[in-house]
Amino acid sequence: MWETAAAGFSAMGSEARLKVLKTLVRAGEGGLTVGDIQERTGIAPSTLAHHLRFLAAGGVVVQEKIGRSTINRASYGELRTLAEFILSECCADEVGKAANDG
Numbered sequence: 001m002w003e004t005a006a007a008g009f010s011a012m013g014s015e016a017r018l019k020v021l022k023t024l025v026r027a028g029e030g031g032l033t034v035g036d037i038q039e040r041t042g043i044a045p046s047t048l049a050h051h052l053r054f055l056a057a058g059g060v061v062v063q064e065k066i067g068r069s070t071i072n073r074a075s076y077g078e079l080r081t082l083a084e085f086i087l088s089e090c091c092a093d094e095v096g097k098a099a100n101d102g
Helices: 002-011 015-027 034-041 045-057 076-087 094-101
Strands: 061-066 069-074
Touching (some): 002 045, 002 076, 015 034, 015 045, 015 061, 015 069, 034 045, 034 069, 045 061
Antiparallel strands (some): 061 069
């Protein structure tokens, strides 16, 4: 899981990619074409293609070819898994700290 989590978090590791991902999350299950994402984010098409490839390689975006268009969707399952991974040990050390403070 560590390797998968690292790839997912790495894929989100730039302001532009976070902007693209947030745009796809807002769009919902229907996803968006590259043109729609470009229009909403203002990111140049060639740069946007690079960011989408990176996000897809990290597993946080799924791309589906439909006719001539490619629909891009946030991978909600993977995003939930990443959130659970990072929060799975939330406050685990706090119990020991409280016992030592008493």
